[in-house]
Amino acid sequence: MTTLPEKTEKKLGLLIDLDICVGCQACATSCKEWNTGGYSAPLSDIDPYGRDPNGAWLNRIHSYEVSTNDTSRTVHFPRSCLHCETPACVTVCPTGASYKRQQDGIVLVDPDMCIGCKLCSWACPYGAREYDYAEGVMKKCTLCVDRIYNEHLKQEDRIPACVRACPTGARHFGDYADPQSNVSTIARERGGYDLLPDIGYKPVNKYLPPRPRRDAVTNEDVKAAAARDVMPTDGSKIERLFQWADKMLTR
Amino acid sequence: MHPAYSVILFTTSSGAGLGLLFWLGLANALGLLPSSATFGYFSVGLGLTLLSAGLLSSTFHLGRPERAWRAFTQWQSSWLSREGVAASATYLPALIFAIGWDLYGQTGGIIAIAGLAMAVLAVITLFTTGMIYASLPTIRQWNQPLTAPNYIVLGLASGAVVLTALLAMFDHVPVWAVWVSIICLTAGWAMKTLYWMAILQQEPRYTVGAATGLGRFGDVRQLDPPHTMANFVMREMGYAVARKHANKLRRISVALAFVAPAVLSVVMLVADPDLDIVLALLATVSMAVGLAMERWLFFAEAEHVSMLFYGRQAA
Numbered sequence: 001m002t003t004l005p006e007k008t009e010k011k012l013g014l015l016i017d018l019d020i021c022v023g024c025q026a027c028a029t030s031c032k033e034w035n036t037g038g039y040s041a042p043l044s045d046i047d048p049y050g051r052d053p054n055g056a057w058l059n060r061i062h063s064y065e066v067s068t069n070d071t072s073r074t075v076h077f078p079r080s081c082l083h084c085e086t087p088a089c090v091t092v093c094p095t096g097a098s099y100k101r102q103q104d105g106i107v108l109v110d111p112d113m114c115i116g117c118k119l120c121s122w123a124c125p126y127g128a129r130e131y132d133y134a135e136g137v138m139k140k141c142t143l144c145v146d147r148i149y150n151e152h153l154k155q156e157d158r159i160p161a162c163v164r165a166c167p168t169g170a171r172h173f174g175d176y177a178d179p180q181s182n183v184s185t186i187a188r189e190r191g192g193y194d195l196l197p198d199i200g201y202k203p204v205n206k207y208l209p210p211r212p213r214r215d216a217v218t219n220e221d222v223k224a225a226a227a228r229d230v231m232p233t234d235g236s237k238i239e240r241l242f243q244w245a246d247k248m249l250t251r
Numbered sequence: 252m253h254p255a256y257s258v259i260l261f262t263t264s265s266g267a268g269l270g271l272l273f274w275l276g277l278a279n280a281l282g283l284l285p286s287s288a289t290f291g292y293f294s295v296g297l298g299l300t301l302l303s304a305g306l307l308s309s310t311f312h313l314g315r316p317e318r319a320w321r322a323f324t325q326w327q328s329s330w331l332s333r334e335g336v337a338a339s340a341t342y343l344p345a346l347i348f349a350i351g352w353d354l355y356g357q358t359g360g361i362i363a364i365a366g367l368a369m370a371v372l373a374v375i376t377l378f379t380t381g382m383i384y385a386s387l388p389t390i391r392q393w394n395q396p397l398t399a400p401n402y403i404v405l406g407l408a409s410g411a412v413v414l415t416a417l418l419a420m421f422d423h424v425p426v427w428a429v430w431v432s433i434i435c436l437t438a439g440w441a442m443k444t445l446y447w448m449a450i451l452q453q454e455p456r457y458t459v460g461a462a463t464g465l466g467r468f469g470d471v472r473q474l475d476p477p478h479t480m481a482n483f484v485m486r487e488m489g490y491a492v493a494r495k496h497a498n499k500l501r502r503i504s505v506a507l508a509f510v511a512p513a514v515l516s517v518v519m520l521v522a523d524p525d526l527d528i529v530l531a532l533l534a535t536v537s538m539a540v541g542l543a544m545e546r547w548l549f550f551a552e553a554e555h556v557s558m559l560f561y562g563r564q565a566a
Contacts, residue, residue, distance in 0.1 A: 002325045018465075028477070052480055060477035062560055064459075068469040075465055079477075079560055088388070094332035095321035113321055116314020118487065119331055122252070125389045125462075127484040127557030136314025193464050196457065196556065199388050207464060 002093045004086060008105035011176040012143055013083050013204035014163065015183040015192060019211045021170040023063050023076030030165030031059040031080075031141075038146045040111070044134035056130040058141040059162055066210075070218040075210055078171070080162070081128040081141035082195065082203035083107050089120040089129060097138075105177075105204060106143045114138050125199050148173075176204055252390065253490040254550035257311040262380060263409070263542045265305025265338065266402065269373040270410015271298040271417075272345055274431065276370030278414075279348075280363045283427060290421050291352035297417065298410075299345055306338055330386055334379035341376055344368035377406040384549075391456050391566065392553040397446040404442050405508075405542060408435035412512050412538050415519075416531035423524040424531065432516045432534070440509035443545065447501060450552070455565035462559035473562040488555035492548070500548055508541025 035058055036043035045055030059080040066075050083100075087107055090098045097113035098120055100106070109120075109129075114137035121129040121138060129140045144160035147153060157164060163171040174183035183206070186192065192206035217232050225232035233239035275294055278284045284291075310316040323339070325332040344365040351362035358366075381399030388394050411432040418424045459473070460466020481489065492500075512534035519530045554566040 002328045004328075023475075054478075054480050054482050056483065057478070060482075062473065062477050063475035064463060064465060064471050065474045066465050066469045066471050072469070074474060075463075077463060077465075077560075088386075091328040092331060092383075092386075094323075094325050094329045094335065095318070096325050097321075113318070114315065115318045115321060117312070117322070117331065118314075119329075119383070121484065121487060122555070123387055123389060125556040127488065127560055129484075131314070131483045131487070133314075133483070195464060196462055198457075198461075199556070209464065210468065 002090050002096050002098055004090060004100050005102040008085075008100070008102055009177070010104040011083075011085070011204050012104045012106060012148070012174070013176050013183065013206070014080070014143075014160070015172040015174070015187055015206050015208065016078050017170040017172070017190075017208040018075050018077060019170075019208060020168045021061075021076040021078060022168055023061055023074075024167065025061050026165045026167055027078055027162035027171060028057060028059045028061050030161045032057055034144065034147065034161035035139075035142070038144070039108075039142045040139050042132075042135070043139060044132050046133050056132045056139045058128075058130065058139060060127075070220055071213075073210070073213065078162075079126065079128070080205075081107060081124075081143075082126055082201075082205040083141075083143060085202035085204060087201050088123040092119050092123045094119070104175075106145055107140070108142055108145065109138050109140055111135070111137045111139075125196050125201070126203075143173075176206075252550045252553040252555060253487050254547045255312045257308045259543055259546045259550070261305040261309035262402070263305075263539065263546055264308065265302045266377060266380070266406035266542075267409035267413050267539075268298045268301025268303075268305060269338075269341070269377050270406040270408065271301065271413050272341065272410070273370045273373040273407060274410050274414045276344075276348065276366035276368075276373070278428075279352075279358055279366045280370075283425065284358070285418075285421055286356075286358060287421065288353050288356055290417070291349065291358075293420075294414070294417050295345060295349040295352065297413070299342070299349070301413075302338065302341070330379055330382040334376060334383060337372060337376040337379050341369060341372040344372065374403060374407075377403045389556045390553045391453065392450045393549075395446060395449060397442055397449065401439075401442055401446055404435065404439045405545070408432070408439040408509075409538055409542060411435045412516075412531075412534050415516070416528075416535045419527040419531040424519060424527045426520065429516050429519050433513055436509050436513040436516070440505060440513070443505070443509070455554075457556055457559060458565045459559045459563070462556065472564075473560075476561060484557055485561055488557050489561065490551060491554070492551035497548060497552055500544055504541045504544035504548060506541070507537045508545055511537040511541070 043056050047053050062077040064075050066073055090100050095113050095115055097110045116136040129138050132139045148158050159173045163173045172183050174181040187206045190208045192208050194203050221232040233243050310319050322335045326336045347365040348369055351357045381402030384393040385398035415424055415428045415432050418428050460471045465471045515530045515534040556566050559566055
């Protein structure tokens with residue numbers, strides 16, 4: 001049924017830390033590896049070794065430059081389904097293939113019922129659903145529904161593949177319905193935010209903002225230092241020592 | 252948004268078919284149609300053919316057309332499902348209307364009521380088609396109050412022009428049919444113009460800074476995309492038409508879809524009735540080409556919010 005459950009018992013989701021993500025793509029490749037053999041199998045690639053390789057991936061890692069007049073920084077930005085509380089991708093589905101689970105809030109596509117009309121992908125502002133050209137059906141993040149309840153796996157592996165693979169710990173998995181859960185607590189403490197809240201789908205996954213940089217060397221510092229022909233410092237004693245050494249040596 | 256040719260063909264063809272069925276049902280109830288069974292056979296037949304051709308072509312863009320029947324099940328939440336149900340429901344009174352008229356020579360009483368039911372369902376179907384697009388908050392150019400009314404008016408206008416051509420083939424065109432065409436074409440032109448003015452004047456709703464939530468830290472631009480070649484999302488949602496081309500296409504589509512058929516209709520009012528058939532057919536062809544362009548633009552001008560993640564600055 002494409003009508004949404006009034007309330008879900010759990011709100012399982014991810015918390016993605018943009019401060020420490022290094023953009024290594026480990027989560028994306030791990031996701032692809034697991035899901036091409038799991039619930040979404042196969043996650044087809046078209047022309048993988050040819051001129052125009054493309055395929056269905058459920059997790060994509062973007063990199064953005066965030067700049068002010070003063071400084072700029074790179075922010076790596078993993079993007080996947082946010083398992084929204086009121087997702088229109090589910091309600092627009094004409095067949096009932098898309099649904100939101102009442103027990104944990106996971107949004108899934110039943111690949112045996114999908115007719116491949118692609119309307120759900122039009123309804124998603126996050127670009128999270130990807131059409132599988134070979135299978136003729138829509139694919140999306142399952143929050144590794146075939147891992148997290150899988151009693152054949154060791155306890156530490158019963159988390160989404162992307163979370164398990166992340167080498168920096170930039171991805172957390174938990175229940176947002178429980179205010180004491182890991183994700184709820186960290187999101188509260190670090191200012192976790194929703195993507196495009198104005199659209200009104202109430203995304204479950206949240207993002208942690210990049211922290212302010214303690215040691216930021218700004219464009220102004222660089223310019224000022226260049227004008228004085230000295231290296232820029234953050235003002236610490238050791239850097240001032242280096243600055244002095246630099247000055248002595250360039251004499 | 253990528254303009255899928257099957258969807259352009261579907262919405263224009265079924266739109267004209269539904270418009271034609273609407274006018275047939277209404278005109279029959281008012282006693283305005285020729286009672287000839289041959290006319291009934293051809294006119295209702297053409298309406299249903301256009302509708303069926305549209306519905307059939309809409310299955311061409313499905314990944315799994317053999318499962319299309321499932322699309323009738325989720326009418327409680329999905330406008331696409333509602334469209335399928337409404338379009339199919341239109342066949343029932345349409346067939347009763349056609350059988351009563353063609354086989355039994357009856358156009359009054361219960362047959363007239365079936366014709367009216369067909370007319371109402373035709374308009375409902377046009378409305379559901381419009382709502383599929385109008386209900387998506389992800390695409391500003393579609394999420395507009397005029398989107399659904401446009402689908403209705405354009406369907407009724409193309410139906411009126413086709414009806415005029417059909418009437419011309421059987422006899423001289425009655426004045427009322429020409430006036431209905433002129434009024435519908437004027438309304439279509441006015442509403443489509445208002446729609447274009449609205450979407451061109453509005454500011455984009457979202458920026459890449461808002462989409463990523465990083466705008467509060469500075470100007471955001473894409474540094475590295477997630478992959479080297481275009482993926483499904485970029486192919487489907489990333490299609491964009493150059494503003495310069497859009498302006499030109501908009502003018503040509505207005506000229507072909509509204510101005511030319513309206514002028515030809517006015518000529519029909521004053522010219523030799525023997526020319527009716529030529530003028531009406533010209534109007535139909537012109538409108539068909541113009542509406543196909545209008546529908547192509549409807550997709551090509553639509554900007555999807557997800558493209559903000561892929562390098563577009565605002566949508």
